[in-house]
Amino acid sequence: xxxxxxxxxMLRVPLKTPFKTALRTVNSIEDIVVMVExxxxxxxxxxAPATAVITGDIHGSIIEAIRTVIKPKLIGQNIADLxxxxxxxxxxxxxxxxxxxxxxxxxxxLFAQSYKTPLYKILGGGVPKITTDITISVDYIDKMVAxxxxxxxxxxxxxxxxxxKDIGVDIERVKAIYAAVxxxxxxRLDANQGWTAKEAVYALHKLESAGVRLELIEQxxxxxxxxxxxxxxxxxxxxxxxxxxxxxxxxxxxxxKMRAADIINIKLxxxxxxxxxxxxxxxxASYDMQCMIGCMLEASISVAAAVHVAVxxxxxxxxxxxxxxxxxxxxxxxxxxxxxxxxxxxxxxxxLGITAIQGLEMLD
Ligand SMILES: C[C@H](N)C(=O)N[C@@H](CCC(=O)O)C(=O)O
Ligand SMILES: [Mg+2]
Numbered sequence: 633x634x635x636x637x638x639x640x641x642m643l644r645v646p647l648k649t650p651f652k653t654a655l656r657t658v659n660s661i662e663d664i665v666v667m668v669e670x671x672x673x674x675x676x677x678x679x680a681p682a683t684a685v686i687t688g689d690i691h692g693s694i695i696e697a698i699r700t701v702i703k704p705k706l707i708g709q710n711i712a713d714l715x716x717x718x719x720x721x722x723x724x725x726x727x728x729x730x731x732x733x734x735x736x737x738x739x740x741x742l743f744a745q746s747y748k749t750p751l752y753k754i755l756g757g758g759v760p761k762i763t764t765d766i767t768i769s770v771d772y773i774d775k776m777v778a779x780x781x782x783x784x785x786x787x788x789x790x791x792x793x794x795x796x797k798d799i800g801v802d803i804e805r806v807k808a809i810y811a812a813v814x815x816x817x818x819x820r821l822d823a824n825q826g827w828t829a830k831e832a833v834y835a836l837h838k839l840e841s842a843g844v845r846l847e848l849i850e851q852x853x854x855x856x857x858x859x860x861x862x863x864x865x866x867x868x869x870x871x872x873x874x875x876x877x878x879x880x881x882x883x884x885x886x887x888x889k890m891r892a893a894d895i896i897n898i899k900l901x902x903x904x905x906x907x908x909x910x911x912x913x914x915x916x917a918s919y920d921m922q923c924m925i926g927c928m929l930e931a932s933i934s935v936a937a938a939v940h941v942a943v944x945x946x947x948x949x950x951x952x953x954x955x956x957x958x959x960x961x962x963x964x965x966x967x968x969x970x971x972x973x974x975x976x977x978x979x980x981x982x983x984l985g986i987t988a989i990q991g992l993e994m995l996d
Contacts, residue, residue: 633711633746634671638703638735640695640995643667643679643831645931646961649779651666652769654796654826655685661931663958664694664731665992670711675743676738677986679934680730686876686928687901688796689730695995697731706735711742718907727878729904736905737937737984745983750968751937752978755944757909760978764954765790769915770797771807777812777960788974790818790847792810792953796826801876803838810844820951822850825876829853829860836868848895848951850924862892871899873924877972881911888919898949900938917948924951932957936969936984939976952976964990 645661659929666678670898682690705720718797721736744751752758766788768779780791793809795802802823827835832852839846848871853860855876865872874893878884878900887893896916903909909925916923925942927935934957942949968985970977978987 633674633742635668635706635709635711636671637669637700638698638706639669640698641667641989641992642995643931643964643989643992645964647959648961649771651767651929651959653822654770654824655792658929661929661956662691663931663934664691664734665933665989666698666734666738668706668742674742674744676740676745677933677984678734678736678738678741678937679931680734681928681930681934683730683901683928687730688727689901693728694731694734695935697725697728698735701725702731702735711746712740713809714739716745718905722904722908731752731944733760733900734905734934737900738936740906740937741983741986742930748979748982750980750985751940751983752943755906755940758943758946760943760948762952762954762976763789763940763974764952764958764976765792765932766958766974768793768809770794770975771792773801773808775969776805777808780809780813780817782851783818784813786973788817790820790822792822792955794824795821796823796852799827799831799835803835806839806844806846807842820847822875823852825851825854827852829863832864833867836864840869847871848873850897851877858890858892861889863888865893865903867890871895874900875926878902880908881915884912884915888915895922895924895951897916897926897953898932899926899928900941901928901930906937906941910945913945913948922951923949924953926947926953927956929959930956931960932963932965932967932969932971933984933986933989935971936965936986939969939978940984943978964992967988
């Protein structure tokens with residue numbers, strides 16, 4: 633099975649409600665879809681969101697990186713040579729992790745299709761059923777409480793509560809949500825780099841001493857502020873998770889050696905794809921460290937790839953934040969990965985099992 637072409641499309645999906653974090657507000661998903669075509673007629677699918685504030689990637693850079701750098705290296709390559717192809721993708725251009733991830737997951741899709749097997753089985757197997765949290769966007773306190781209660785009504789048992797806007801209001805936001813959902817849902821916080829290290833310690837001590845039990849705090853400080861992350865990790869009981877501070881395996885090794893965080897959030901758009909995500913999971917496992925697998929604001933093609941990774945590495949990936957499809961007004965993708973609010977399952981079909989994408993605009 634040889635690669636004959638790589639085609640691109642744009643997938644637009646409106647969100648149910650605006651997605652608001654300390655970094656940005658978004659009303660719809662607009663992702664680049666990658667289709668890797670082969671001489672056997674098989675097509676592998678991938679997807680890349682333009683999360684400029686986190687990865688630096690924009691639509692134009694994703695398209696250009698794939699068209700002008702990655703594609704010429706991959707035409708003619710045999711899908712059976714998966715590791716060789718991965719090396720070409722990772723080595724042909726610096727950074728551009730979302731473009732690399734989208735192409736690499738399409739190649740993995742084809743590799744698994746060539747064995748007529750679901751991707752997670754090729755990655756090591758597992759039980760094809762996981763449970764995700766749901767994001768509660770940062771907003772007025774009453775709105776966040778109402779959103780939390782309606783998420784619980786939809787069956788979500790873990791809420792990823794966005795903070796990081798204003799430390800005083802953030803403390804009140806979390807107290808109010810905790811009072812409303814205590815005993816019904818677990819709360820994890822994500823400040824998306826919005827606090828200083830001292831503010832984070834202050835806020836977490838206030839919350840801890842008020843009896844608010846949090847599962848974890850994700851990325852309280854700026855991505856580059858590893859010393860700040862360590863300062864917080866050493867001073868609070870709440871586990872600290874690195875998100876924007878950890879992209880690839882090298883950053884994760886640095887964070888572990890510094891003891892700067894307790895948990896790592898793996899995202900395919902930060903690692904540049906599945907191979908590095910698995911590498912990070914294995915590094916963390918060897919240090920007895922847990923991981924989350926997360927997503928950007930992404931539709932269900934790339935999130936499906938993350939679901940396959942989560943299932944195969946469930947020994948170390950113990951926390952799931954794959955709520956992109958649940959935030960969408962509808963799912964335009966038909967695949968073997970079924971997103972049913974908190975419950976995500978994989979049916980038995982080769983590769984990522986994608987059979988149709990509604991409303992895809994071709995870019996070439
Ligand atoms: C969508 C997911 N729950 C999430 O919050 N992901 C990111 C933010 C992604 C984005 O801005 O697109 C995170 O910070 O964990
Ligand atoms: Mg985060």
